[in-house]
Amino acid sequence: MGSSLAKMAARRPIHRSPRAGARRGSAAGPSGMTSEHLRLLIDEERDLAVLHRAAVSFANAELPEPVLAAVRVGRLVALRKPNGRVRALVVGDVFRRLVARTLAQHYAAALQTACMPFQFGLSTRAGTEALFKLLQVATECNSRATVLSVDAVGAFDHVSRQAMLEALRSRPELEPLLPFARQFYGAASCYVWTDDAGADHEVLQAEGGEQGDPLMPALYALAQHAALADVATALVPGEAVLAFLDDTYIVCSPERVAPLYGALSDALWARARVQLNQGKTRVWNAAGEEPPNLSAIQPQQGGDVWVGAWSSPPERQGLVVLGAPLGSAAFVRQHLQEKRRQHNTLLQRIPALTDLQSAWLLLLFCASPRANYLLRMLPPDSTTEYAREHDGAVAACLSTLLYGDAVSPLPAAAASAAHLPLGYGGLGLRSAAAAAPAAYWASWQDSLPALLARLPTEAEQLLASLNSPHAGMPPALAAACSAAAAVRQAGFPTPLWGESSAAPAPHLAQAAEETLRGWQRAAASACDERAFETHLSQLDPASRALLLSQAGPHAARAFTAFPTSPAVVVPSAHLRVLLLRRLRLPLPCAPRTCSCHGRLDQLGDHRSACATSGFLASRALPLEHAVARVCREAGAQVARNVRVGDMNIDVPVSDARRIEVVANGLPLWHGAQLAIDATIVSPVTRTGSARPGADTRPAAAVQDAARRKRRQTYPELPGARRARLVVLGIEVGGRFSTEAASFLRLLAQHRAASVAAPLRAAARAGWVQRWSGMLAVAAMRAYAASLLELPPAGEACVAGEAPELHEILADVRGSLPPTSSRLPAPTSHAA
Secondary structure: OOHHHHHOOOOOOOOOOOOOOOOOOOOOOOOOOOHHHHHHHHOOHHHHHHHHHHHHHHHOOOOOHHHHHHHHOEEEEEEEOOOOOEEEEEEOOHHHHHHHHHHHHHOHHHHHHHOOOOEOOOOOOOHHHHHHHHHHHHHHHOOOOEEEEEOEOOHHHHOOHHHHHHHHHOOOOOHHHHHHHHHHHOOOEEEEEEOOOOOEEEEEEOOOOOOOOOOHHHHHHHHHHHHHHHHHOOOOOOOEEEEEOOEEEEEEOHHHHHHHHHHHHHHHHHHHOOOEOHHHOEEEOOOOOOOOOHHHOOOOOOOOOEOOOOOOOHHHOEEEEOOEEEEOHHHHHHHHHHHHHHHHHHHHHHHHOOOHHHHHHHHHHHHHHHHHHHHHHOOHHHOHHHHHHHHHHHHHHHHHHHHOOOOOOOOHHHHHHHHOOOOEOOOOOOOHHHHHHHHHHHHHHHHHHHHHHHOHHHHHHHHHHHHOOOOOOOHHHHHHHHHHHHHHHOOOOOOOOOOOOOOOOOOHHHOOOOOOOHHHHHHHHHHHHHHHHHHHHOOOHHHHHHHHHHEOOOOOHHHHOOOOOHHHOOOHHHHHHHHHHHOOOOOOOOOOEOOOOOEOOOOOHHHHHOOOOOHHHHHHHHHHHHHHHHHHHOOOEEEEEEEHHHOOOOOOOOOOOEEEEEEEOOOHHHHOOEEEEEEEEOOEOOOOOEOOOOOOOOOHHHHHHHHHHHHHHOOHHHHHOOOEEEEEEEEOOOOEOHHHHHHHHHHHHHHHOOOOHHHHHHHHHHHHHHHHHHHHHHHHHHHHHHHOOOOOOOHHHOOOOOOOHHHHHHHHOOOOOOOOOOOOOHHHOOO
């Protein structure tokens, strides 16, 4: 390696703060340290400052040599790939991974710019979709347009280190990364592999990078860039070279395939010491015209390079580009069928879990959203059958969780409710068939900025066709226009193609329950609102009142809380009843009559609202325990179940009324003493009719209950103004009152005030997420117990230590929308 690179000093030192979002459960490096250990340092601002100084020293290559020698050691792990081969993954020191990921995030824009116009990876928004759509349109516009798909042999493992470091050195905006990268790639690396017998073996590596290095994708792309630029000089009009990390695609005429393959192979070897993998090379065009001289590319073993021959079965005419099929209709259909079989494996295994809460969370967050990627990549008319089968499989899984089998499909109304988002009172199992137009339109809208930045001429041609639809336009563009029309018909005012490069930011309260991103989130919201209104109009008044009770602030927290502590665990029997109730389905068998001698209905309406039976008072007890614990964690001195007659207010000593929670020492409302009343109310009466206004006005029942508390139950408190009455109301559908949601936000704001400024927003969101989960689970668990005629279990929230800050931040990771960097721009560093 050149001495100029091995000895170069940093011209602009890096001053940056490592992000606190290290992944929970990250693999330990050779030292055994994990991100959990480092996360302890963010609990105190003084410790965070120490971590920051250490990270800055590390980023600027200022670690003492003995320390650096230890940090450079990596643990080699052998992973079995789906094809049976082995992939070697280097697990480096966790502190090194943290600093490297922080640097990669901070320099993301500069790294993208340096690798334009060829590279579509490196955190490019919708990069995979943009590249695929470009290839799809190119082959639709010209049937002779041939796609050459190539992959490198062990790209990251063999790339030239000299090429990576030289790419950093030659770009002033990236040169600050050089000292950090040179620490690991400026000399031979030593990795440790432990065999099955427990013996350690040292493995030396002088070239290539580490698969587990967060900076490695960018370093490889930089090393590869010069080779792609060399190939681009040999292109003629109508040809293009595109890449997604080490996957490279060339679009050209058939007769140009072999020469350009040779040019790419030579350039990659000369520039980056990377060889192409002939076994993974594929060539296809829609015309079925085989390029000449492909025999030189065809390997002796492995699949055929040419996959466009019309003599081949139609289902084999095509290639897979970044997980999406490009080829004949039969090829696309077969690929989708194979994906459905893969997805069904998870859906069929979920019901085998004995814990319903775990099974439900896997269905909600993992199995149900899996179809979305291909819905975004392919036109809706290509995914009709795929989406319909996906919806059927998800419904069958849900039916099995509820009833033990999938023989009887859910009633139409229940299936419609299951498709509604959680925030609209449903189960969040979105229909793939209904979402397909919005997904495909949003994918094009999200892809256009990436195309405009890299291929402005071609992107402008696409925009002209999209904004002026005409007969004979490429099918992919026609499908995008049709999808846009469908989205507009659903109620979302789509912008002009290319008019805006960024989708509207999501509301923070939706982040934890919404998995969609970009323009699809915005389009889906309008479609969801239309579906909600349609579903609501088809219900009877009582069902409408309950649906409104299930929508709104924190209404679905009991269904999204991870069972990480006893306070947020929902027993299977309780969760099953809550799911049935949310879908307005008959509940388990119960006595024919209530203790009030009224008839108990199948849907649980009577039991939910009958004050005579005694269940209403008992189910409030666990919620009171949870409220008291939340206030204690917020820093209050708490007294529970205080008799009004024992307080020094003007009431008779015999007054037996009780205030559930009295909290002192909080700064809310200028330090006012808080008298908190916790209540769970039903929007439906025990006769099965909606309460006045509850079927048309969200939160009507809980607001009416709060007014009664102030005017009838505790009239002395508001009048005396010595204590502030807070009515923490939750409806049986899960909806928090506006007052309750605001109270939680104020508590979280106070609790996070002492946190270091860079972490304050995340801490605030984390406390809201934790406390809303505790309150929701306590309320819904007690409510379900009353429906099952079981004693309420309030012990889970009676006591417990408040978690440390690092635990709060770990739980909220991924729930917050991305924010702009708080660090100075790279060009602002002093020379």
